[in-house]
Amino acid sequence: MSATRRRLLVVDDDLVQRVLISKIGAKLGYDTVVAPSFDAATDLLLRETFQIMALDLSLGERDGVELLRFVAEKNLQAMSIVVISGCDDSIMKATRRVANGLKLSIGGCLTKPLDLNRLRSALELPQQLPPAAKSASPSHQITPERIVLGLAKNEFFVEFQPKIALQTGKVVGAEALARWRTAEYGMVPPSIFIPIAEQADLMREVTDCILSSAMSQGRKLIERNPGFTIAVNISGSLLSDLTLPERIEEILRCENVPPSALMVEITETTAMADVDRANDILVRLRIKKIGTAIDDFGTGYSSLTALARLPFSELKIDQSFVKGCESDEDMMKIVDASVALAKAFNMKVVAEGVESPEALEIIRRIGCDVAQGFFFAPSLRRSRAERWISQRNSSADEGLASTTPTALAS
Template identity: 85%
Template structure:
């Protein structure tokens, strides 16, 4: 603990539990303050600073979620919060999501009766990383005119994030991600320039440039690896543009890339905004032998309708479900059900946001076909992507050949993880 003593706020309407938590806090070196109600807690939080708060979700007439909302409104995001409740496991998991959604710091979620060792561990402050400073200057300076100049000066390009086939461990494709580097600002995030392009009606120009770049730069990857596909995101604002299939076909013809080597990714929300037009566009793309993927599946409000009504060939499970499936049974059920639905519609299943061996083993076990994420590789410039893909596929082939030798046996698929 610090020489000045960190402060612990215990919010609980149960006297016995307040005393118990307070004693453990004192042993850990905290200056402990208690509050028996929502009102008492908000008064203390308004005038004092606390490093840790232990919060029972049941507070009589008010509840702990209301207090969490108060903490977020006052921007007390540095305070570590330990949730305590007698509620069932599903409610506790949902409460974790509330805390994450409010962007608060969660020290732990403990169920009653309290395990004192777990309580002690949860109350101990984690090592804090220094705050990361960010500047909003680029977003203030980026104008539609600057985007047009960037397009004219060829400042936009793509990076490739490899996609791994889970049956073989080989790289079977890549997602092309839009990038923009400027002389004055350096790299500008798509989170900055895409909304500006959307609002100013420039998404057609940006998309055409990104698609052309993806096909011209990805052609070597496609030529070297049989069946290799490049995926490109298509803005929702273009899903009412009936000329889109012809423009995509013309770009493929110009870049000398086979239509089957391209997959266009469309979010379910944008696809369902105007179902009839989206269906028109998707059917024409499929007729031209271009793959179509429903992206961020499960994050919108019409997932089942999108699958039933629109001719997608691929389903991408959103990373928010993949990242949560290791420790959250509810997320696991969503991933499992999504795979089953995709298979029922004869669709390929891609899991995005794979960041751990545990997540990889889960998605492989339940039948995902392809995975991408930082566990394998981040997005890479073309030359780096070519080297990475070549090295990985060579290693996979060597290991497969070694595994085929009777006297040696061989590694399981986990050897191909990264």
């Protein structure tokens, strides 16, 4: 067998279907191996490597979801999986969500009786690209002391992702995203430095730095665009710090930015960790005319309680719901219900993660006020953001930007 020969594992307790899938796999150039049961499949997966697996959800006494969990536990996420079932569409959609939650690669979900053309398409793996050169991860090299040094050397900065008003097509705000560039490691992502800062009790210093950077870099955007707001995420660990409102107010004063130009974003889970203190802080922020947004709405366990007990002015629907709403009716219902709840509490609604015209049309029809996502623009450095927003708003004034993305300024 050639070293580059691709391998297909067919897991199905139906002999006829195993033979059918195997034949199609052979025509596509796979070396095909069959497993008639859950136990046979797990044994093969432990001993051998496969690029793709065709999996029937019904496996006698066991089921395919158990095998999906096994694949995730054994860190086999690189293998593409084609799910097959005679169950109804709602179960297939739910199964895909289970797989997504396990970070598995789903090549397709096919219902019985099998459409052979769809099966063939699902089994065709994309052309494998040469592996990219991987830079060494800096995660094990970043220390609290290095973060402190980075703060002292002004290595932290922000990028802006525009927020678009759906009624007018104009940019009405931006989310400021924390960035860190180092000489020795290059760009260090927030997923690495934020947890280290949290553990080392450095989030107050990091947050103050990011907030100052967002306000100073975003001052021109605020001055040139009436009503423009810049959103900054606040760590949950700071929601027990009762001096936070005064510190934020002092930063705004130093940067000569009006309080109404700031939107503080807080995830619902962290907001509910200590409701009384969070409420104390949020109320004082609102009194100072600073906006407050509940971020990643719907991903925690206390969404309704957070809306009822805490004084948020904006609700951000998590991108995991927005990205699936154009193809998943259940996701669309969640977005619809979230908008209705926000309106009932007099809140503005922002949809995150808008990546297609279909998703944009749905969130507009449902009643979202503002959208952000790659359909419009990724996060941009200050000068590029200023040019992009100016271009976008000029187009909106001419009636050209309400439904289409704007090309990024060079």
